[in-house]
Amino acid sequence: MKDLFKILEDFKIYPHKIEPLRGDGSNRKFFRLYFKNSSLILVLPQEGTYGLKEAEAYYELGTFFYQNNIPVPKIELWDPKSGILLIEDLGNLKLCDVKDPFPFYYKTIEILTEIQKLSPTFPTNKTLDTAFYDFPFLWEREINYFFDWYLKNYRNLSLSSSFIEETFIWAKEKSNFLSKVVIHRDFQSKNLMLKNNKIFVIDFQGARIGPPSYDLASLLFDPYVNYFEDSEVLYSFLKYYLSLTNYPEDKFLEEFKFLSVVRLMQALAAYCKLSKMGKNWFKKYITVAEKRLFTLLKNFYPEFYKNLKIKKGDYPPLVKVF
Numbered sequence: 001m002k003d004l005f006k007i008l009e010d011f012k013i014y015p016h017k018i019e020p021l022r023g024d025g026s027n028r029k030f031f032r033l034y035f036k037n038s039s040l041i042l043v044l045p046q047e048g049t050y051g052l053k054e055a056e057a058y059y060e061l062g063t064f065f066y067q068n069n070i071p072v073p074k075i076e077l078w079d080p081k082s083g084i085l086l087i088e089d090l091g092n093l094k095l096c097d098v099k100d101p102f103p104f105y106y107k108t109i110e111i112l113t114e115i116q117k118l119s120p121t122f123p124t125n126k127t128l129d130t131a132f133y134d135f136p137f138l139w140e141r142e143i144n145y146f147f148d149w150y151l152k153n154y155r156n157l158s159l160s161s162s163f164i165e166e167t168f169i170w171a172k173e174k175s176n177f178l179s180k181v182v183i184h185r186d187f188q189s190k191n192l193m194l195k196n197n198k199i200f201v202i203d204f205q206g207a208r209i210g211p212p213s214y215d216l217a218s219l220l221f222d223p224y225v226n227y228f229e230d231s232e233v234l235y236s237f238l239k240y241y242l243s244l245t246n247y248p249e250d251k252f253l254e255e256f257k258f259l260s261v262v263r264l265m266q267a268l269a270a271y272c273k274l275s276k277m278g279k280n281w282f283k284k285y286i287t288v289a290e291k292r293l294f295t296l297l298k299n300f301y302p303e304f305y306k307n308l309k310i311k312k313g314d315y316p317p318l319v320k321v322f
Contacts, residue, residue, distance in 0.1 A: 004031070008042075011077065013086070018042075024190060025274050025282070026203075028054075032089060040076060041090075045083035053128060055083035058205040060126035062087075068118055071111060071200045090200050096189035096224040105237055107199050108192055108219065113244045115201075116181035116212055124209060133183060133210025135175040138262060143171055146265035154272040154286070155310060163307055170304065174258040177211035178247055187215035188222040213252060216241055217260040221296075223267060223288040257300045264293040 004018060015033035023030055027046035032039055043058075045051035059078040066072050077086035095101055095108070124131035147164070151157045184191070184207050191203045220237055227233050238256070242249055268289040271282040297305035 004042075007082075007084070008033070011079070011084075011086075013077075025270060025279070027051075033086075039089045041073070041087050043085040043087065045085075052080075052083045054205055055085055056080065057126060057128040058085060060123060061204055061207050064118075064121075064123055064126070065115070065201070065204060068121075070115055070118075071198060072204060073200060073202065090193045090195045090202070093194045094190050095192040095194065095199070096222075098194065101189070101225065102227070102233065104192075104194065104199055105219075106240055109216075109237060109241050110244065111199060111201065112184075112187065112215055112219070113241070115184065116215075118182045119180060119209055122182050122207075122209060127208050128205055131208055132180075133185065133208055133214065135172060138175060139168065139171060142262045142266045143167065145269040149269035149272045149276075150265070151308075153276070157309060166307070167304070170301075171262075174255075178251055178255055179212050180209050181212045182207060183210040183212075183215050185210070185214070185218075187218045189219075189224045211255060211259060212245070212247065213256040214259045214263065217256060217263045221260050221264055221292050223264075223271075223285045223292060257296065261293065261296050261301065264289055264296065268293060 008015065013033070015035055017034035019032040019034070021030040021032055021041070028051070029044040031042040031044075033042055043055070045055040055078075059075060062072055062075050066074060073088035073090055075085060075087050077084070079085075095104060098104060130137055147159060151159060184201065184204055186203055186206060187201075191201065193200045193202055216238070220234055242252065245252075268286065271286045271289060275282040275286070294305065294308075297308070
């Protein structure tokens, strides 16, 4: 902690108290700095060149969103050399912790559509790794990630070349996306915070250009919340999103179903990987993500569901949703 005070002193920042905060899936370090009448959040990058690039993407994209009236935390300080960020303190209340979250989801969906409209001016040259969510990205970073960390590592399964090839063909055919918009790529309740009854979006450094249904799938099939079991609520959110956009409903729903599956594959793999790396609080979400993924597969892609050689439970139809 003494070293941290010294770092802050170099920037002429003198908090009277520093409180460490637990991160979630990230290896960045977070601290709340207390001043006489205010507080700020200090973000230290993870080690290495990737950490500096991630911090730079946060600064560049955060500035872009803030200037375009997207509710993100204001960046008070950014040091390119060290990667240090000092940002607005939004408190501790995340959407997943709200007792009655449903009214906030409508506003969240409105914010999502505003983010998506920014594609004409989105700074693709400032993104973290790739500027676009396309099929190669989806295959490597979502489905292969699921193969490696869930099927092979967590379930100890050996995957046949025919299964991998069939999955590749299926995913390739489904990846003819409707449109290209700005996507957050981790638009879920732990990255949505409430301050003064207002929704704020955080952890946007992975934003890029991609299909419109991806972030909606992340939000509506989010394993951190429990409303998934109420298909009427889910349907109301989906219909509200469609009322704010002009996508053809049938085509949008087909894309939404596919990317809901892909997103849950990614989330499930991440929970398996992170829990194995010692972040044990992710273990409890593995079962939830499994249930939601298998429900979607059984309903919409029964051949894929059958080819997963896993003992699975009984998953109800989703006739009220689709």
